[in-house]
Amino acid sequence: MKSLKSLTLLMLVLSVVLSIVFSTKTFAGYCNLLYWGKINMGFGHVALEVFEHDNQTTPSYYISYAMGNDYQSDLRRINAQPEKIKLPNLDASYFDKFETWFSSVEYSMTGSPSYGSTYNLTRNNCAHAVRSALVGFGYKVKLPNRWALTPKGVRKEAYRIKAAGR
Numbered sequence: 001m002k003s004l005k006s007l008t009l010l011m012l013v014l015s016v017v018l019s020i021v022f023s024t025k026t027f028a029g030y031c032n033l034l035y036w037g038k039i040n041m042g043f044g045h046v047a048l049e050v051f052e053h054d055n056q057t058t059p060s061y062y063i064s065y066a067m068g069n070d071y072q073s074d075l076r077r078i079n080a081q082p083e084k085i086k087l088p089n090l091d092a093s094y095f096d097k098f099e100t101w102f103s104s105v106e107y108s109m110t111g112s113p114s115y116g117s118t119y120n121l122t123r124n125n126c127a128h129a130v131r132s133a134l135v136g137f138g139y140k141v142k143l144p145n146r147w148a149l150t151p152k153g154v155r156k157e158a159y160r161i162k163a164a165g166r
Helices: 002-023 071-078 092-102 126-136 151-164
Strands: 030-036 045-051 061-063 083-086
Touching (some): 045 071, 061 092, 061 126, 092 126
Antiparallel strands (some): 030 045, 030 083, 045 061
16 A cells, blocks of 8 residues: 555656646747848848747748848848858747747737838837847847947847857
8 A cells, every 4th residue: 555655646746747847848949140231321231030949940030120020021122141140049938038029019010000110210220129139038238229229230249149158
């Protein structure tokens, strides 16, 4: 009888441990910052690819404000390959926060008639959208969210984040 109670307790503990392990969202994703420098009269363009897993070939999200969040459209419009900067891996807690943020911000609402209506070259552009996403992911962004934030400035910050490891 004692061994049956021990076995029952062991099975209970094992089931609790397994439920915790398999209910926790695992995430080994990363972001690529995409930068096109020689467009828009030298102002450039910046976008962000978000990959949920290291072995993923197509991003889960693509942020390219106010270009419709579509990589193929960016390539057709710009007619050049971007410089890609792979940023350090992310963890699940930040990805969950990003999903919540992204589902509620103007940068994601490409189907809305008002999508892009707040775009402003100096106050709310592609650089502002990407900077906001990087902050949402928990990267230690030292770039102020200010007017005249440029794609080139965000590119420089991405290289700083990459070198710092987060």
